[in-house]
Amino acid sequence: MTDPFVIVGGDAAGMSAASKCKRDDPDREVIVFEKGEWVSYGACGLPYYVKGEVETLTDLVSVTPEAFVEERGIDLRTNHEVTAIDREARTVTVAGPEGEFEQDYGDLLVATGAHAVEPPLDGMGLDGVFTLHDMNEAAAIRQYLGLETPTADLPPTDAGAAASEYAAAENPEAVAVVGGGYVGIEMAEAFAAHGLDVHLFEMLPHTLQPFGAEAAAVVEDHLREQGVRLHLDTPVDGFLGEDRVTAIAAGDVDVPVDLALVGVGVAPNTDLAAAAGIETGPTGAIATDEYGRTNDEHVYAAGDNAEMTHVVTGEPDHVPLALTANRAGRAIGATVAGDPTPVGEIAGTAAVKAFDLEVARTGVTDEETAREAGFDPVSVTITAESRAHYYPGGAEIEITMLGDRESGRVLGASVVGREGVAKRIDTVAAALHAELTAHQLSYLDLAYAPPFSPVWDPVLTAAKVLDGKLDG
């Protein structure tokens, strides 16, 4: 048996692991099997590609397949799907253009990502009803919108054939976005930029659930100002139409639309691993230890298919985001190359642009989750200026910060405003990793100059107010 490091999945987690392992141990054979055409692509940029701010799908690729092979010495094989893992024999079964074959491994990384959840709604199969999780879907949506789409972007798949049909169809004028998560909000902006009437449906009372009700309410006011018609607290029943979607049905209302984007979350791709007896954890994603190892010491998992430990609760959590995947992949690459490196913990730090607003969150932002994790939560919401009050161009920033009454520790925050939001959330994220109390956070030495913040940065102000309330 040979000893290659075999990786299933050629995006954020997989290619980070491959690159790091090869860099640290150039003699190790590293083989990556990717079932699609694209590798090392930034799915996070897809809404901006549909919007037109990113011109081509290839702009989203950070390293080309050729560079991985020629410059980094990685044996990368696209259009190769791993269909089974035999842990006893330490082999994987691969289906590729040359047929099916077995590949030995010494260490295996399952980096298969996640897929968009397709809820069991009537009419999900109609033309014009899309999810958005991969490059091909983004190209098909652009085609359906009647927008110019570079030929190189068109997928060589069924979606590609359908996309060419769409090119001949009438251009849509109204779109239903189902789901008020970050993909739904980013896509609402993208569709509005092309002049469509945008209806956004959310079954819960608020959009952006992980960002907290306060931040969501500010975003919702802004969405309405931008002409987005919000249907909150409104579960969708399905889509109407013969072949092509013509309306969305929700309760007593049918709203005419000729395009729909369903963005109700993602689910981890665990089938391949689970069929080989790799265990999943309480979230349904693959359970891993601090080095990204599964219940088999030769099999690792990282990225959107894997659980990570939450830095505040200490519990396994599943927050499928890009840095988490890149970071865990890189750490596993180092471990496999002989330098045991923990994958790190997660705080669920995330930021979203909603038209002219920025919104971000980190840690635990709702009291119920904090209580379930054994804390006695106290929360404050403050409003401050993003720049010195006399310096032109500033805007209000609203911060909601949560702390624990007993320990005084900061548990999380959400931030919303027109500028400077990401700068603020990253400070709080660092405080969470360092387990700072509100008092300690309020005394950090943060940058100040009039164009960037008031003397007391809004994060310091929020921490001061929280500290006072925790003491009270």
Ligand SMILES: Cc1cc2nc3c(=O)[nH]c(=O)nc-3n(C[C@H](O)[C@H](O)[C@H](O)COP(=O)(O)OP(=O)(O)OC[C@H]3O[C@@H](n4cnc5c(N)ncnc54)[C@H](O)[C@@H]3O)c2cc1C
């Ligand atoms: C529209 C959109 C916007 C996003 N925006 C953000 C953002 O703003 N910020 C952020 O942090 N994150 C964002 N994300 C999430 C981010 O893209 C993911 O967290 C990241 O791509 C996860 O990387 P991964 O390597 O775990 O999985 P993936 O990127 O899903 O890659 C997994 C790869 O495995 C391949 N594969 C699966 N099964 C097999 C198999 N059996 N054999 C061979 N290959 C296989 C797949 O084809 C795929 O290429 C966004 C995602 C989407 C879809």
